[in-house]
Amino acid sequence: MAYVVDFKNVSTVGLESSPVADALAGLRANEARYFKNKYDHDFTVVPADEAKDSIDWVNRILAAExxxxxxxxxxxxxxxxxxxxxxxxxxxxxxxxxxxxxxxxDPKKRAVGFKLSDGMEVPAELDSRFKFARQKSKLAGTIRGSYFVIKQEW
Structure with missing residues (x-):
């Protein structure tokens, strides 16, 4: 079931199984605020089992790139x-x-971004491969982020 993320009243709905659910909810709300302010877009999420095609697309990019x-x-x-x-x-x-x-x-403006919720360790699969910059957020605490540029067509 789709859920429009509320960045004014942050909720852990859908994220309860995460050991850092509150921080992840803040990170999700931070993204929702960005898209509302920049594009007037309501950031809507669905459970992962309802978005297999999207997850597969992201996984293919990560694996190939x-x-x-x-x-x-x-x-x-x-x-x-x-x-x-x-x-x-x-x-x-x-x-x-x-x-x-x-x-x-514009093929030069394609990228994959990683953001780590406050309180989580850098995942082993990312640890030695990426450097993470810190960013403060009222909604999410300290966010650590990194990215890479996509080279292929997807």
Whole structure:
């Protein structure tokens, strides 16, 4: 069932099984606020089992571009298009959030972003491969993030 993320009243709905559910909910709300403010888009998530195609797409990109497999189970997905950008977010039980930003008309503006919820360790599969910058958020505490540029067509 789809859930529109409320960034004013942060809820752990759908994320309860995460050991960092509160921080992950804050991270999800932080993304919802960004899309509402920048694009007037309501950030909506669905349970992972309702978004297999989106998860498979993200997994194919991770595997082909960086030989990367995420060990944590996915909990929720948000997939949408604003302007000419296809966005796909996957929120994982560990507290990890992965987003794919895929512009339709500019191959130089395509990337995969990783965000770590406050209080979680860097997942082993990302630990030695990425450097994470810190960002403060009123909704999510300290967010650590990294990214890579997508080279292939997807």
């Amino acid at each position: 960086k030989d990367l497999v995420i060990e944590s189970p996915p909990l929720e997905v948000s997939a949408f298009k604003v302007e000419n950008i296809r966005w796909t977010y996957v929120f994982y039980q560990s507290g990890l959030s992965i987003n794919v930003m895929y512009t339709e008309d």
